Amino acid sequence: MDDGNNTALYAFRKYGDTVLRAAYACCGSYTEAEDITQDVFLMLHTKPRSFDGDEHIKAWLLRVTVNKCKNLKRSFRFSRTRSMEELDDAAAAYNIDTTHIEMKELIASLPKKYSSVIFLYYYEGYKIAEIAEILGKNANTVSSLLNRGREKLRHELTMTEEETL
Secondary structure: OOOHHHHHHHHHHHHHHHHHHHHHHHHOOHHHHHHHHHHHHHHHHHOOOOOOOHHHHHHHHHHHHHHHHHHHHHOHHHHHHOOOOHHHHHHHHOOOOOOOHHHHHHHHHOOHHHHHHHHHHHHOOOOHHHHHHHHOOOHHHHHHHHHHHHHHHHHHHHHHHHHHO
């Protein structure tokens, strides 16, 4: 890890994409995810912190990202301007593999308490205990949220398959 003056730059280079994906998984909007990502790294730059290592930096970044997503979802602006129709345009702009867009849409459409746990578990590879620490929840709660999220995802996938038949 670099010295304190370059921590934000180091973290951005190493975890910028991870933070962007986490923000997108939580809020379902690439433009909002970009804003949140920028806020997270700006916060790290303006208020430097000391970390015990790369995993500590990553955990801090993800915790701040999830909290900023929660704050956004509570905001008046988000409730009045959020649009899931921007996903196709965003996918093209970011050269995202369109075969995964449907799954990402389904995950993003889940309630935040499920989408954030599913993202951290499957996309970032965290264990349940680590997710519990990041989100400030009990490990049993995280396990229950993960199981319920999977069930909701299965249900949505089944409904989507039935619609295409």
